[in-house]
Amino acid sequence: MIFAIEEINNRMDLLPGIKLGYQIYDSCASVPVAVHVAFQLSNGQDPVFYKGANCSQSGVVMAAVGESGSTPSISMSRIMGSFNIPQVSHYATCACLSDKQQYPNFFRTIPSDQFQADALAKLVKHFGWTWIGAVHSDSDYGNSGMASFLEAALREGICVEYIESFFRTDPGSKIQRVADAVRRSTAMVVVAFIASGDMRVLLEELDRAPPPPRQWIGSESWVTDTFMVRYSFCAGAIGVAIPQSVIPGLRDFLLGLSPSEVAASPLLTEFWEDAFNCSLTKSKSTFLNSEMLENPYTETSQLRVTNMVYKAAYAVAHAFHNALCRKTNTTIQCDKFINLNASQIFSEMKKVNFSQNGYHVSFDANGEPVAAYEVVNWQTTESGGTEVVTVGYYDASLPGGQQFQINRNITWMGGGSQVPVSVCSESCPPGTRKVLQKGKPICCYDCIPCPEGEISNMTDSPDCLPCTREFWSNAKRDACIPKPVEFLSFNEVLSIILAAFSVSGACLAIITTVIFFYYRATPIVRANNSELSFLLLFSLTLCFLCSLTFIGAPSEWSCMLRHTAFGITFVLCISCVLGKTIVVLMAFKATLPGSNAMKWFGPPQQRMTVVSFTFIQVIICIIWLVVSPPFPVKNLTTYKEKIILECALGSAVGFWAVLGYIGLLAVFCFVLAVLARKLPDNFNEAKMITFSMLIFRAVWITFIPAYVSSPGKFTVAVEIFAILASSFGLILCIFAPKCFIILFQPEKNTKKYLMTKK
Numbered sequence: 001m002i003f004a005i006e007e008i009n010n011r012m013d014l015l016p017g018i019k020l021g022y023q024i025y026d027s028c029a030s031v032p033v034a035v036h037v038a039f040q041l042s043n044g045q046d047p048v049f050y051k052g053a054n055c056s057q058s059g060v061v062m063a064a065v066g067e068s069g070s071t072p073s074i075s076m077s078r079i080m081g082s083f084n085i086p087q088v089s090h091y092a093t094c095a096c097l098s099d100k101q102q103y104p105n106f107f108r109t110i111p112s113d114q115f116q117a118d119a120l121a122k123l124v125k126h127f128g129w130t131w132i133g134a135v136h137s138d139s140d141y142g143n144s145g146m147a148s149f150l151e152a153a154l155r156e157g158i159c160v161e162y163i164e165s166f167f168r169t170d171p172g173s174k175i176q177r178v179a180d181a182v183r184r185s186t187a188m189v190v191v192a193f194i195a196s197g198d199m200r201v202l203l204e205e206l207d208r209a210p211p212p213p214r215q216w217i218g219s220e221s222w223v224t225d226t227f228m229v230r231y232s233f234c235a236g237a238i239g240v241a242i243p244q245s246v247i248p249g250l251r252d253f254l255l256g257l258s259p260s261e262v263a264a265s266p267l268l269t270e271f272w273e274d275a276f277n278c279s280l281t282k283s284k285s286t287f288l289n290s291e292m293l294e295n296p297y298t299e300t301s302q303l304r305v306t307n308m309v310y311k312a313a314y315a316v317a318h319a320f321h322n323a324l325c326r327k328t329n330t331t332i333q334c335d336k337f338i339n340l341n342a343s344q345i346f347s348e349m350k351k352v353n354f355s356q357n358g359y360h361v362s363f364d365a366n367g368e369p370v371a372a373y374e375v376v377n378w379q380t381t382e383s384g385g386t387e388v389v390t391v392g393y394y395d396a397s398l399p400g401g402q403q404f405q406i407n408r409n410i411t412w413m414g415g416g417s418q419v420p421v422s423v424c425s426e427s428c429p430p431g432t433r434k435v436l437q438k439g440k441p442i443c444c445y446d447c448i449p450c451p452e453g454e455i456s457n458m459t460d461s462p463d464c465l466p467c468t469r470e471f472w473s474n475a476k477r478d479a480c481i482p483k484p485v486e487f488l489s490f491n492e493v494l495s496i497i498l499a500a501f502s503v504s505g506a507c508l509a510i511i512t513t514v515i516f517f518y519y520r521a522t523p524i525v526r527a528n529n530s531e532l533s534f535l536l537l538f539s540l541t542l543c544f545l546c547s548l549t550f551i552g553a554p555s556e557w558s559c560m561l562r563h564t565a566f567g568i569t570f571v572l573c574i575s576c577v578l579g580k581t582i583v584v585l586m587a588f589k590a591t592l593p594g595s596n597a598m599k600w601f602g603p604p605q606q607r608m609t610v611v612s613f614t615f616i617q618v619i620i621c622i623i624w625l626v627v628s629p630p631f632p633v634k635n636l637t638t639y640k641e642k643i644i645l646e647c648a649l650g651s652a653v654g655f656w657a658v659l660g661y662i663g664l665l666a667v668f669c670f671v672l673a674v675l676a677r678k679l680p681d682n683f684n685e686a687k688m689i690t691f692s693m694l695i696f697r698a699v700w701i702t703f704i705p706a707y708v709s710s711p712g713k714f715t716v717a718v719e720i721f722a723i724l725a726s727s728f729g730l731i732l733c734i735f736a737p738k739c740f741i742i743l744f745q746p747e748k749n750t751k752k753y754l755m756t757k758k
Contacts, residue, residue, distance in 0.1 A: 001065060002268070003253045004313035015321050018334050023061070027072050034072035038079040061085060062345045063316040065309065069195075070094030071140040073106070081105040084343040088315055090308035093220075094144045098366040107349055107367040109311040110242060111396075113145040113193075113219075115371035119240045119394045119403075120191060120217060121152035123375065126404055129189045130158050130443045131424040132217075135178060135202065136193040138165040145193040145219060159424060159443030161187040168201045179205040182214065188413075188422035189215045196222040203231045215413040215420045223376055224304055229386040236413040240373035240394060245307035248357060251300040311361050311369075318361075319348040371396035375404070379411040430457050431477035433464045450477040453640055470634070472641050485634075487645040488551050488713040495551050498720045505544035505727055512735050513537045519742050523751045532583070532606060536576035537735070542569040543727040547720045554632040559647035563630055564621040566723060567658035571617035573730065574662060574696075575610040578669040580734075581689050582609070585672060617661055624654030635712070644712040659700075666696050688733045695729030 001022070009019050023041075027034040041061045063086045067073045073092035080087055081104055088107045089097075095114040097106050124132060134150070136142035142165060153160065162185055164178040179202065182190055192199060199222040211233040218239030222228055262268045273279060300306075323344050325334040353362040363369065375392035392406035412420055428434050428447035433456050437444045450456055450464035455473045467473055467480035474481050488495050516525050516533060525533070546569050549562040583606065628651035635644035649655040670693035699722050710718045741748050 001309050001313050003247070003250055004310050005317075006253075007249065008314065008317045013332065014317060015325065016332055016334060018320070018324065018336060020317060020320070027067055029069060029072070031072050031075050034067055035075050035079065038076040042080055042083050042085060062340060062342050063088065063319065063349070065090065065312045065316065067092060069139075069141065070097065070144070073097060074103070074140060077103045077106045084346045086316070086319070086342065086346040086349045088312040088349070090312045091305055092141075094140045095148050096140065096144050098368060100366055105346060107315070107363050109308045109315065109361065109369055110305070111371035111373070112366075112368055113141070114148050115396050116219060116240055116373070117145055117148035117193075118152045118396065119371075119373055120149055120193075120219065121156045121158060122394070122404060123238070123240065124153065124158055124189065124191065124217060125156040126406075127419055129215075129420075129422040131187045131422050132158060132160055132189040132191055133182060133185045133187040134160050134163045134191050134193070135182070136163075136165050137195045137198045138167040138170070139195065139198075141195055141221070142193055142198070149191065149193055157443070159441035161185050161424075161441075166198065166202070168195075168198045172205075175201060175205050178202060182206065183212050186424075188213070188420050189217060191217040192222070193219045194222055196225045196228070199225075199228065203228065203234065207231060207233070213413050215422065220304075220373070223378075224388050226388070229378060229388065232380075232386055235378050235380050235386050235415050236411050237378040238391075238410060239376060241376045241388075241390075242304040242308065243372060243374050243393075244302045244304060244390065245359060246301055246357070247303055247307060247310050250303075250306075251298055254298055254300070307359065311356065311359065314354070314356050315349065315352050315361055315363075316345070318352050318354050319345050322348045322351065375406065377408075377410050380415050427459050428456075428461065429459060429478075430455075430461070432456060433461050455480055469636050470643060483636075483641065483643045485643045485645050486639075486713055487553050488716045489553070490551055494717055498717065498724070499548060499551060501724050501728075502544050502547045502720070505724060505731070506541050509537050509541040509544060509731055512731065512739060513541075515739055515742060516735075519749075522742065522749050524738050524741055524749045531603065532576050532579050532610070533735075535610065536573060536580070537731075539569055539573040539576060540727055540731050543573055543723060547723045550716050550720050554645055554647045556631060559630040559632055560625055562647065563649075563655065563658065564625065567621055567662065568614065568617050570662050570723075570726075571665060572610070572614045573727075574665040574669060575613040577689055577692070577730065577734070578613070578665060578672070579606045579609050581669055581672040582606075585675065613665060617658065620654070620657050620661060624651055624658065627651055628654065630655075638712055642712075646712070646715065663697075663700060666693060666700070669693055670697060688737060692730045692733035695733065696726045699725045699729065 001024070005020050005022055008014055025037040025040070027037055041064055044061070064076070064080060065088050067076055067089060068091040070092045071094075073087070073089050074094070074097065077087050077097070084105060086105050086107060088109065090109055092108060093110055093113040093116065095112045095117070097103050097108070098112050098114065132153075134146060136146035146163070146165075150160065150163075162181050164181050166175050166178050183206075192202075194202065199218075216234050216237035216239075218237055220239065220241045223237060223239030224241045228234070257268070257272075262272050320340075321334075323340060324336075324338060325332050327333075350363060350367075355361070361369065373394040374390045375394060376388050377391045378386050379389045381387050389408070391408040391410050392404065394403055394405075396403060409417075410419075412418065424441065424444040425437075425446070428445070432447040432449050434445040435448045436442060437446060450473065453473055454464035454466050455477050456464050457478050464477070470483055471480035472483045473479070490496070490499065513534060516530065516537070519525055520530055542565070546562065546565040549558055549565060552558065630647045630650045633646060633648040635646050638644050670690065673687075673690040673693055747753075
């Protein structure tokens with residue numbers, strides 16, 4: 001600060017002709033001493049010093065630079081704020097000091113801990129650490145900084161396993177407790193928001209026993225402290241720091257002071273003798289020895305906090321300049337006789353905006369500078385020591401995602417090159433979802449596989465998303481794929497078997513027709529209306545073939561065709577059987593004396609009966625197709641994992657009316673066949689009809705529950721089976737015995753044999 005003030009006093013473009021005086025106090029890092037100093041600065045009783053002599057008058061100080069600590073700065077601001085004396089701190093970072101309601105006079109050249117806390121939280125998140133420990137100083141700096149960090153960490157999704165606080169003067173048992181918490185924790189990363197003096201005490205405690213491997217994340221207070229790097233077990237520590245800077249001329253100033261100049265200031269005397277282990281009572285040669293040239297205090301090429309003091313002194317000078325000086329043409333004129341007060345300087349401090357040595361200085365509405373940090377890393381040197389190396393930058397003014405820039409390799413804990421892992425639970429891969437563990441932080445969770453039909457396609461998904469209706473989850477549950485469409489296709493074994501039986505049945509009906517046609521003049525063919533027999537065989541052929549319409553992908557035409565063709569052909573078939581049954585009854589009635597039954601049920605009446613019964617079914621089918629016809633539909637409810645392509649009935653009433661009508665005719669035919677079964681004759685066809693109707697009824701009675709309960713394509717298979725079973729029952733029961741006699745027992749194919757009474 002002395003160097004900055006002397007540099008200002010020697011400049012002609014800043015406060016020309018005006019000398020700044022100063023008074024320096026040592027607060028000894030003590031709040032009571034800092035409060036006493038604040039009162040001294042405010043009461044105007046102490047003289048102000050400038051190089052060469054005391055000021056001619058004493059008065060109320062116009063501005064103060066300091067204090068270094070947040071807690072003393074808070075106490076000083078409460079006192080000096082009452083007098084509107086601007087206070088510019090170079091190292092007090094507590095976020096609480098940004099509150100202009102409580103600390104209106106406070107400015108600082110170092111960023112607030114709010115920005116540092118955000119930077120540390122983003123740094124932790126940047127490297128994927130979500131499970132950390134936290135240690136902080138039990139002071140305004142540590143408490144406020146850690147509170148800000150915890151808020152930022154919560155926003156970033158970071159969980160804290162433990163939080164410990166202490167102060168360097170606490171009992172040893174408390175500091176040991178903090179060290180034990182670090183040792184026992186499962187978190188591999190420790191964020192230390194600790195003042196440098198407190199951190200030294202903690203590291204000494206950890207060094208008493210073999211320290212655990214931990215990745216330390218440091219605040220700017222200690223992470224660049226050159227006295228801390230001797231703790232080699234912290235190698236790999238990373239943190240944020242005030243950017244390095246160079247103050248031109250400072251080294252020459254330090255080396256160029258004469259003993260008399262140093263002796264003129266008690267503060268310089270104390271500093272010099274302590275820093276360089278020298279005595280002003282000795283000769284000048286002793287004073288400027290080689291040890292002094294190599295002392296860390298003369299290393300001015302990598303200044304951090306020192307530059308904040310330099311900026312603070314210049315900020316106050318620019319406030320004075322703006323209050324006293326005006327630029328006219330090419331000259332700057334300053335009024336030395338203006339009666340300034342602290343309020344004027346306070347007002348001008350808010351407007352300060354300048355650059356010095358390439359460093360911009362200005363304050364926002366909260367008295368804060370632009371927040372920028374270096375990312376530093378403790379790296380092991382070739383000689384085995386540890387040095388602080390800048391590995392990146394953080395600029396809070398940049399958009400999110402661009403604030404961090406890591407431009408150099410980082411050494412991690414233990415000198416490793418791999419980023420350590422510190423998580424409570426490993427990330428949940430796609431296909432799973434996170435389920436929080438009861439009683440633990442949100443970073444501790446179990447990975448539960450997504451259920452069928454749901455997916456998660458990103459890491460650490462909180463939920464599984466259901467697939468849309470026509471999609472289903474794949475085996476890994478990380479993508480939705482189209483559901484397979486299922487129907488009874490011609491490529492399936494079941495379809496091939498059913499189609500083979502269908503074609504075989506049709507061929508059997510055609511062969512039977514050929515046999516009957518070839519032997520159409522024989523008694524057994526002519527015995528029971530050969531015309532109805534041929535019509536029955538034709539309808540059975542259609543019944544066998546209509547089952548093929550049920551195989552294949554349903555379409556609008558196939559859905560309408562399969563049900564109506566089935567309904568009409570079966571009614572035609574049953575009508576023919578019914579006609580044959582009535583013929584049997586009428587034939588035996590006609591043998592009774594005086595009976596003319598056959599007159600009323602001859603061939604024309606038989607044809608009319610078949611046509612009438614079939615026409616009724618045609619009408620039912622037409623009404624069904626007009627009102628609400630069957631249509632293809634994707635069944636998404638029977639199976640979750642696949643789509644059943646099937647024919648919807650359209651009108652269930654229409655479907656069951658078709659089946660009901662077939663059943664009604666079958667029952668009527670069965671009753672008549674039962675009545676005619678005991679009629680005499682060697683060949684009574686009614687018995688065969690009765691048996692065929694029993695099979696028909698059994699098949700279709702069992703069909704109903706099987707049809708309703710069969711899922712998907714098996715519903716169609718059940719319907720085809722019922723058609724084929726009933727068709728085979730009719731052709732085998734009615735025509736097989738006749739074909740057997742025609743082909744293998746021709747001696748029975750005579751009128752005499754057929755007319756013989758049993």
